[in-house]
Amino acid sequence: MDPVRNPYAPGAGQRPPELAGREKQLTAFDVVLERIARGRPERSVVLTGLRGVGKTVLLNHLRSLAIAKSWGTGKIEARPDQGLRRPLSSALHMAVREIAAGHPDPESVDYFLGVLKSFALRATADKGMRERWQPGIDAPAVKGRADSGDIEIDLVELLVDAAGLARDVGVGIALFIDEMQDLDPDDVSAICGACHELSQDAAPLIVVGAGLPHLPAVLSASKSYSERLFTYHRIDRLDREAADHALIAPAEREDVEFTHEALDVLYEMADGYPYFVQAYGKATWDVAAASPITPDDVRVGSPDAEEELAVGFFGSRYERATPAEREYMRAMAELSGDDGPVPTSKIAVELGRKPASLSPARDGLIKKGLIYSAERGFIGFTVPHFGKYLRAQTD
Numbered sequence: 097m098d099p100v101r102n103p104y105a106p107g108a109g110q111r112p113p114e115l116a117g118r119e120k121q122l123t124a125f126d127v128v129l130e131r132i133a134r135g136r137p138e139r140s141v142v143l144t145g146l147r148g149v150g151k152t153v154l155l156n157h158l159r160s161l162a163i164a165k166s167w168g169t170g171k172i173e174a175r176p177d178q179g180l181r182r183p184l185s186s187a188l189h190m191a192v193r194e195i196a197a198g199h200p201d202p203e204s205v206d207y208f209l210g211v212l213k214s215f216a217l218r219a220t221a222d223k224g225m226r227e228r229w230q231p232g233i234d235a236p237a238v239k240g241r242a243d244s245g246d247i248e249i250d251l252v253e254l255l256v257d258a259a260g261l262a263r264d265v266g267v268g269i270a271l272f273i274d275e276m277q278d279l280d281p282d283d284v285s286a287i288c289g290a291c292h293e294l295s296q297d298a299a300p301l302i303v304v305g306a307g308l309p310h311l312p313a314v315l316s317a318s319k320s321y322s323e324r325l326f327t328y329h330r331i332d333r334l335d336r337e338a339a340d341h342a343l344i345a346p347a348e349r350e351d352v353e354f355t356h357e358a359l360d361v362l363y364e365m366a367d368g369y370p371y372f373v374q375a376y377g378k379a380t381w382d383v384a385a386a387s388p389i390t391p392d393d394v395r396v397g398s399p400d401a402e403e404e405l406a407v408g409f410f411g412s413r414y415e416r417a418t419p420a421e422r423e424y425m426r427a428m429a430e431l432s433g434d435d436g437p438v439p440t441s442k443i444a445v446e447l448g449r450k451p452a453s454l455s456p457a458r459d460g461l462i463k464k465g466l467i468y469s470a471e472r473g474f475i476g477f478t479v480p481h482f483g484k485y486l487r488a489q490t491d
């Protein structure tokens with residue numbers, strides 16, 4: 097079929113032609129926005145899940161829901177070893193600019209921008225940066241608020257002030273943090289502390305985070321009360337109905353159909369993982385001669401999908417690992433028949449090594465976001481079907 101009209105969109109953060117199977121999360125978020133608009137207390141929101149399940153896409157969609165309600169919004173993508181001040185101040189600057197026009201008192205907006213500037217300028221002092229970084233805020237810096245240098249104190253002051261502005265305008269502010277597990281421990285602690293303070297005050301500012309499955313553990317290791325601070329949504333693979341819908345709805349708009357049998361084969365191959373649904377959908381479309389799309393089309397197209405996944409989804413991640421880390425992952429792959437989490441003790445036995453000697457490889461892989469520590473003593477791949485991919489490599 098015409099590749100120009102191919103609707104499917106495999107790729108990190110690529111907006112899917114149809115956001116399938118996320119009605120529950122969308123409805124819940126709508127309730128959060130409405131409650132906050134009415135001055136009711138609400139928890140911040142955290143989305144967790146494996147790689148390629150659609151966390152970033154959902155986060156972006158939630159952001160658009162907030163924008164549609166005239167909220168101020170900003171987004172950051174956390175990176176290991178990068179402080180929070182700079183990206184957060186840019187994101188918050190954007191959020192406040194969006195709502196500032198509706199504020200009755202321009203002076204208090206300027207005052208806030210001055211506080212934001214002081215907060216941001218501490219980034220240079222914190223990290224001992226040589227460069228003179230300017231946050232791009234016109235207002236003069238306000239000394240003595242949100243600039244103590246203690247990120248937790250400063251963040252509470254900053255976000256409480258930002259929420260005050262939003263309240264004046266009668267809207268809310270939502271800050272979106274992708275790859276939240278990559279924040280520094282101090283920054284995680286500061287965010288939890290700030291959310292705690294904001295929720296006690298029913299302040300109209302929420303944080304919406306997304307990250308790997310161990311993100312709840314990262315948050316509760318930081319503050320024991322974090323379990324009560326956030327509403328966690330586990331973003332999982334799509335069930336059969338949703339996966340079919342993700343394929344059928346975009347095709348329908350191009351007057352193309354799938355046979356039921358074609359959908360059976362597609363579901364078996366993609367296993368409900370959104371990234372795979374898009375990849376197999378795309379490859380199948382390109383090889384199909386006519387509508388309806390048949391199981392044979394899927395089978396003919398699938399090697400292309402697999403090749404693309406091997407490079408773009410699996411290979412690019414595998415390449416980030418050192419030789420010792422690759423050895424560790426290969427042992428995991430051998431042990432995890434179904435690609436679920438495996439006990440770390442068994443990995444040591446498999447490799448004939450002392451568990452302690454494997455810690456650097458394990459920690460390195462966790463930091464690179466390739467594996468995560470699941471329940472106590474277990475470790476899992478963050479990338480679905482990664483074990484299968486690795487086993488196929490060594491065959």
Ligand SMILES: Nc1ncnc2c1ncn2[C@@H]1O[C@H](COP(=O)(O)OP(=O)(O)OP(=O)(O)O)[C@@H](O)[C@H]1O
Binds near residue numbers: 111114154370
């Ligand atoms: N609900 C959905 N319906 C259909 N396709 C989806 C859905 N969610 C995501 N996708 C598709 O899945 C792919 C991966 O999405 P996304 O990048 O948001 O995943 P992610 O969970 O953020 O992955 P990572 O952990 O690697 O950042 C994209 O190609 C996207 O179009």
Ligand SMILES: [Mg+2]
Binds near residue numbers: 109151153
């Ligand atoms: Mg993502």
